Every structure is written in C-alpha cells, then in structure tokens.
Amino acid sequence: SMASPALLMRVVASAYSVAEKAATIVRNVMSAGDLGIVEKAGPNDLQTKADRLVQMSICASLARKFPKVTIIGEEELPTEDVTEDLIEDGHCEEILKKPCPAQYTGIKEEELVIWVDPLDGTKEYTEGLLDHVTVLIGIAYGGKAIAGVINQPYYNYEAGANAVLGRTIWGVLGMGAFGFQLTEAPAGKHIVVTTRSHSNALVNECITALNPDHVIRVGGAGNKVIQLIEGKASAYVFASPGCKKWDTCAPEAILHAVGGKITDIRGNSFQYNKEVKHMNSAGVLATLRNYDYYANRIPSTVKESLVP
Numbered sequence: 001s002m003a004s005p006a007l008l009m010r011v012v013a014s015a016y017s018v019a020e021k022a023a024t025i026v027r028n029v030m031s032a033g034d035l036g037i038v039e040k041a042g043p044n045d046l047q048t049k050a051d052r053l054v055q056m057s058i059c060a061s062l063a064r065k066f067p068k069v070t071i072i073g074e075e076e077l078p079t080e081d082v083t084e085d086l087i088e089d090g091h092c093e094e095i096l097k098k099p100c101p102a103q104y105t106g107i108k109e110e111e112l113v114i115w116v117d118p119l120d121g122t123k124e125y126t127e128g129l130l131d132h133v134t135v136l137i138g139i140a141y142g143g144k145a146i147a148g149v150i151n152q153p154y155y156n157y158e159a160g161a162n163a164v165l166g167r168t169i170w171g172v173l174g175m176g177a178f179g180f181q182l183t184e185a186p187a188g189k190h191i192v193v194t195t196r197s198h199s200n201a202l203v204n205e206c207i208t209a210l211n212p213d214h215v216i217r218v219g220g221a222g223n224k225v226i227q228l229i230e231g232k233a234s235a236y237v238f239a240s241p242g243c244k245k246w247d248t249c250a251p252e253a254i255l256h257a258v259g260g261k262i263t264d265i266r267g268n269s270f271q272y273n274k275e276v277k278h279m280n281s282a283g284v285l286a287t288l289r290n291y292d293y294y295a296n297r298i299p300s301t302v303k304e305s306l307v308p
Helices: 007-032 049-065 122-126 201-209 221-229 245-257 291-295 300-305
Strands: 038-042 045-047 070-073 112-120 134-141 144-152 167-172 176-178 191-194 214-217 235-238 261-263 284-287
Touching: 007 049, 007 112, 007 134, 007 144, 007 167, 045 122, 049 070, 049 112, 049 134, 070 245, 112 122, 112 221, 112 245, 134 221, 134 245, 144 221, 144 245, 167 245, 176 245, 191 201, 191 221, 201 235, 201 300, 221 235, 221 245, 221 284, 245 261, 245 284, 284 291
Parallel strands: 070 112, 191 214, 191 235
Antiparallel strands: 038 045, 112 134, 134 144, 144 167, 167 176, 235 284, 261 284
C-alpha cells in the first residue's frame, strides 16, 4: 500500500488550492468595484477588502486542516468567525503524488511556520497595475524557508478575452519549482529590479553603485522574484527596511529551489521561526545567478546605513 503523503507535501498541496481560491477572491473584489481601501501607516501602506478577505480565507482554511501549524499573516484582523464561503478544503493531487525530499519527511505540524501575504503589491492593485499583484504562502521549518506558493491572480490579463487568467507557481527545496519556465537573464547584462513606490536616496545610491544596464521599477516582492526566475532581471535590490518576512518567505523558497540566492543587503540570510521580528530591516538582495557580482558591489556606506 502507498504510504500516505508526508505532512509537508500535504501542506503545499493545500496551500496551492488555497492560493487559487485567494486569487478568485482578489478578482471578485476588483470586479465588484468597491476596494474598501484603508490607509495603515500612510498613503503607501494600504489595505483593501481583498487583503482582509484573502487573509481570512487562507489562514482559516489552512488552520482548519493543520491546526498545530503557526500561521503568521500581514494584516491585523479581528478574530471573527470566517464564513464557510471563504474556506477552501481542496488540494492539488499532482503535488501529493510527488515524493517528499527525504530531509523533510519527518516534519510535525507544530514545527512549521506559514508566512502569508494575502495581497503583495496592494498599492499597485489599487492603481490597476494588476500584473504586479501576488498572493504569497511561504512555509518555514527550522527557521528556514523550505516551500512556497506564489499565485498571480492577473497573470495573462493583457492577453485578450479568451486567455486563462492567473497562475500558481510553487516549489520545495530539494525538489525544484513548478508552474513557470525557468529562464536566465541575458548573459553579461545587469538588469536590476527594484521598488516602485518605496524609493529613497539610499535605494537609489545602492542601484547607481551597481552601474546597471537597465533598472525595472515594479511593485511586490513576489513579482520581483518572478522577474528573476523568468530571466527579465538579473538582480533584485532593495536597500531599505520596508520588506517583511511574509513578503520574502514564499519567493525565497522558490528562488532557492532553483539555485538562486536571497539575503539582506549585508549578506545575512533571513530567519523565519515564529519568534523572529517581522521586518527585514536590512533590505533585500536576490539573484538567480551571479549573486557575488552584485553583493561585492554594494557600497559599505549603504550596508552601514541598514541595521539588521
């Protein structure tokens, strides 16, 4: 008889379906036209009805199936009862069929931490830059990001009326990543992807020091890592403290699963245990290939300005 799938694969398979449900909620809120925008810390820190409903859906759905897992989401939400229409009970069969990497077969529920960004790129969402938006579900074990799901609710949205909207990318360390075509950036080109709405003098000083051929400014950490794995950018550089653990956990797992690297600006890896502070206060440096080329060119003045 087949052994039942390892816990990690069950969690990833469920997170896949939960992320697809989340994408439907995101699209429904947008098409209904009332985004219910709330300012949190200021005009660049927004929350919409989609952020709230999606987080409730993801957290309640996963908590119901995996009650001992720690789930940390971006939004501070009232702990009201979640209506049944927000619960996703399904899972991706294809993921369950894949063997769990040996080092993760013995994981127990209480050892996992799931970091959730219900809507990464909220500001872009409110401005109609829909391809910047992602739903992020990152899975950590032993303080390390080991699996992740990124859904792009509006992938393909400019491809015409008959195009299938949205896609789900997922990955597990030791197994690889799926749902996209892994592509390297053009050889010898230095294309840097960075923030769109959180720029400042330090962010720009850091980019200038890298002497890039081209700079792409887009919203969302999930979106930026997708730019790396699809070969549209060679480095993701953000010399500022704005990024949080729920922004980086899922993208990190997927990037690492295909041999890339992500750290803070000073080269420290991120920790994802449940006690850790939420802010990635020393910024982000990520590449699919050639990490050292960029790491070696970050000015010491920039590193000294950012305290982990």
